[in-house]
Amino acid sequence: MTAPQLFFAYFAVMITVLSLLMITRRNPVHGVLWMLVLFVHIAGLYIFLNAEFLAAIQIIVYAGAILVLFLFVIMLLNLKKEETVKKFQKHWLVGVGTGIIFAVFSVSIVRKIEVFPQLGKYTIEAVKAEGNIMTVGKVLYTKYLLPFEIASVILLVAIIGAVVLAKKRIE
Amino acid sequence: MEMETTISLLDIRPLVPELTMICVGLIVILLDLIVRKKEVVAIVGIAGTLVALYGTYKLYGFYEPQSAFSGMFVLDGYSNFFKLIFYLNIILTICISFKYMAIEKASFGEYYALLMFATTGMMIMASAADLIVLYLGLELMALSTYILAGITRKRQRSNEAALKYFFLGAFSSAFLLYGISLTYGLTGTTNLREIASALQTLDLNGSPIMYLGLIFMIVAFGFKIALAPFHMWAPDVYEGAPTSITAFMSVGPKAAGFAVLGRVLFGAFAGMQVQWASILIPMAVLTMAVGSIIALAQTNIKRMLAYSSIAHAGYMLLGVITGTTGGLMSTVNYLAIYLFMNIGAFAIVIMLRREGFQGENIEDYMGLSKSHPLASALMLIFMFSLAGIPPTAGFIGKFYVFMEVIKAGYVYLAIIAVAFSAISAFFYLRVVMYIYMKDPKEEVVLTRSPSMSIALAVTAMMVLILGIFPSFLLNLVRYSILG
Numbered sequence: 001m002t003a004p005q006l007f008f009a010y011f012a013v014m015i016t017v018l019s020l021l022m023i024t025r026r027n028p029v030h031g032v033l034w035m036l037v038l039f040v041h042i043a044g045l046y047i048f049l050n051a052e053f054l055a056a057i058q059i060i061v062y063a064g065a066i067l068v069l070f071l072f073v074i075m076l077l078n079l080k081k082e083e084t085v086k087k088f089q090k091h092w093l094v095g096v097g098t099g100i101i102f103a104v105f106s107v108s109i110v111r112k113i114e115v116f117p118q119l120g121k122y123t124i125e126a127v128k129a130e131g132n133i134m135t136v137g138k139v140l141y142t143k144y145l146l147p148f149e150i151a152s153v154i155l156l157v158a159i160i161g162a163v164v165l166a167k168k169r170i171e
Numbered sequence: 172m173e174m175e176t177t178i179s180l181l182d183i184r185p186l187v188p189e190l191t192m193i194c195v196g197l198i199v200i201l202l203d204l205i206v207r208k209k210e211v212v213a214i215v216g217i218a219g220t221l222v223a224l225y226g227t228y229k230l231y232g233f234y235e236p237q238s239a240f241s242g243m244f245v246l247d248g249y250s251n252f253f254k255l256i257f258y259l260n261i262i263l264t265i266c267i268s269f270k271y272m273a274i275e276k277a278s279f280g281e282y283y284a285l286l287m288f289a290t291t292g293m294m295i296m297a298s299a300a301d302l303i304v305l306y307l308g309l310e311l312m313a314l315s316t317y318i319l320a321g322i323t324r325k326r327q328r329s330n331e332a333a334l335k336y337f338f339l340g341a342f343s344s345a346f347l348l349y350g351i352s353l354t355y356g357l358t359g360t361t362n363l364r365e366i367a368s369a370l371q372t373l374d375l376n377g378s379p380i381m382y383l384g385l386i387f388m389i390v391a392f393g394f395k396i397a398l399a400p401f402h403m404w405a406p407d408v409y410e411g412a413p414t415s416i417t418a419f420m421s422v423g424p425k426a427a428g429f430a431v432l433g434r435v436l437f438g439a440f441a442g443m444q445v446q447w448a449s450i451l452i453p454m455a456v457l458t459m460a461v462g463s464i465i466a467l468a469q470t471n472i473k474r475m476l477a478y479s480s481i482a483h484a485g486y487m488l489l490g491v492i493t494g495t496t497g498g499l500m501s502t503v504n505y506l507a508i509y510l511f512m513n514i515g516a517f518a519i520v521i522m523l524r525r526e527g528f529q530g531e532n533i534e535d536y537m538g539l540s541k542s543h544p545l546a547s548a549l550m551l552i553f554m555f556s557l558a559g560i561p562p563t564a565g566f567i568g569k570f571y572v573f574m575e576v577i578k579a580g581y582v583y584l585a586i587i588a589v590a591f592s593a594i595s596a597f598f599y600l601r602v603v604m605y606i607y608m609k610d611p612k613e614e615v616v617l618t619r620s621p622s623m624s625i626a627l628a629v630t631a632m633m634v635l636i637l638g639i640f641p642s643f644l645l646n647l648v649r650y651s652i653l654g
Contacts, residue, residue, distance in 0.1 A: 003335075015224075090266055105383075106383075109379045109380055109383055110380075126269075141384075142177075142178060143241050143329065144303070145178055145240060146186075146239075146240035146243045146244055146304060147243065147303045147304055147307050148636055150295060150304065150307040150308065150311060153193060153291070154307065154311050154314060155287065156288075156289050157285070157311060157314050157315050157318070158289075158314060159198070160281055160285065160318075161285070161314065161315075161317070161318035163319060163341055164281045164285075164318060164322065165280075165321060165322075165324055165333075
């Protein structure tokens with residue numbers, strides 16, 4: 001195995017293991033902490049793909065903001081009961097079965113992947129020459145301006161929704 | 172190699188209707204603070220939609236499809252016709268929700284604003300020429316409808332509906348994104364037209380990975396359209412959401428789902444018709460079966476109409492399966508007819524709701540004809556139309572879909588569809604039987620309002636007119652799609 005393969009193998013295996021650890025913990029706080037480690041590993045994969053900007057965002061937004069939010073909710077809800085309740089319902093076997101079928105299906109397809117030629121104009125060299133953030137910023141404000149603006153409307157709807165569902169006085 | 176993308180102010184022109192909807196939505200929220208009478212707020216919403224409709228009408232004149240924002244957004248007859256459906260959907264929904272939301276004590280500006288944002292999302296979906304814009308439009312629509320489903324937050328059913336819709340919707344979004352990422356990985360682009368040419372030049376039409384990506388996308392669209400086996404959410408959400416929102420959801424997101432399904436399959440994956448038909452045919456048969464058969468056992472009219480809307484999605488899907496322009500036109504035609512008959516039926520359901528009385532059981536309709544002959548006659552028309560009995564519009568819709576299916580060589584599919592259509596007639600006619608042939612159990616008082624009368628008059632007239640003179644709508648559809 002070459003160094004990049006080893007690097008990828010480590011992160012791939014760790015991501016799978018950490019995901020399993022996350023959903024099997026009895027204590028929700030433990031689950032969230034495993035998720036933190038999981039997010040860091042996903043950021044590692046982004047670096048592997050030369051997307052250091054995305055890796056930084058992954059750490060700042062997911063590991064920082066979203067995770068703290070999770071912990072806040074757990075603390076507010078005081079989930080003592082959660083620890084005594086059985087974690088998985090009876091039909092977890094169905095889920096595992098579906099997962100295995102899907103995995104076999106995916107692996108059989110992935111084996112058929114050929115290496116395609118480099119597509120698009122953003123080759124590794126092109127991105128390196130300009131810098132990651134510069135490239136993302138340029139594309140975001142030119143070609144992807146419309147999606148960027150639609151995303152802002154989605155955020156607006158989310159804020160309105162939070163206010164309507166949580167705050168609005170209904171007699 | 173570097174091609175600069177330039178964006179000018181002119182790019183905004185095709186987006187004027189969407190921008191109008193968003194601006195009026197924001198005005199509606201602000202008006203809610205100063206205006207006490209919520210009817211005024213709702214009327215501003217309707218007026219804003221009419222302005223957007225005028226904008227779309229003005230832009231309709233262009234024969235050549237126009238694209239804006241470096242090919243992300245396309246304005247053509249196809250998208251314009253769908254926008255027409257969305258406008259009618261929101262206007263009729265606002266008309267039937269005036270009084271109803273007041274009874275539910277949830278009539279406030281945000282309700283109307285969210286309806287407008289959801290409609291904007293649908294319009295963006297219909298015009299999306301890029302998978303990223305498509306996804307964002309879908310999320311805008313979905314997020315607004317999640318909130319609307321749970322807007323009567325004192326009712327537990329409503330909360331449950333919103334949460335269920337949200338979780339399953341988020342799940343289906345993940346499928347869509349996975350499908351998009353596989354497509355992007357293989358073709359190097361998210362633009363639908365470029366995907367189509369990449370599939371040709373890179374010879375990807377037979378690629379199993381592309382097939383997998385396509386399956387993922389169809390799963391996500393199938394969820395929004397409520398195709399079996401991704402229909403599980405529909406009955407619970409339709410039952411739990413406020414009835415006006417149920418009417419809105421059963422037409423709008425379904426039409427938007429079909430708009431993107433048609434756009435993606437015909438625009439980007441036209442070369443893979445054999446593959447996607449192989450996925451969609453079993454789904455269509457299962458959808459018709461689940462919708463028609465499970466509806467027989469329902470006692471709640473909203474649940475019954477939910478299964479009915481699942482069955483109708485199955486018939487509509489048949490037109491897409493053919494892979495011909497004629498088939499697509501028959502689906503679009505069916506959607507427009509379905510808008511009128513379905514909202515009409517829900518309008519009657521809403522009229523039965525009054526302070527302290529839900530009126531959601533089919534038994535509540537017993538002997539309605541004795542006390543309310545006009546409302547009963549209207550319900551008769553809508554039920555006949557949903558069952559597909561001539562001379563109503565529902566018959567025309569089904570007729571053209573089945574004809575196109577036979578033309579494309581899928582005779583067995585048409586036979587299956589007719590069989591399920593016959594089964595489904597049973598539960599529609601059961602409602603009619605309860606209305607006309609049973610004695611009333613208790614006095615039913617209908618909640619009336621002028622806007623409700625307008626909505627009922629429009630829907631009933633359209634169901635009859637389109638049933639007797641179908642050529643008007645058919646010509647409009649043909650003009651829109653073929654140019």
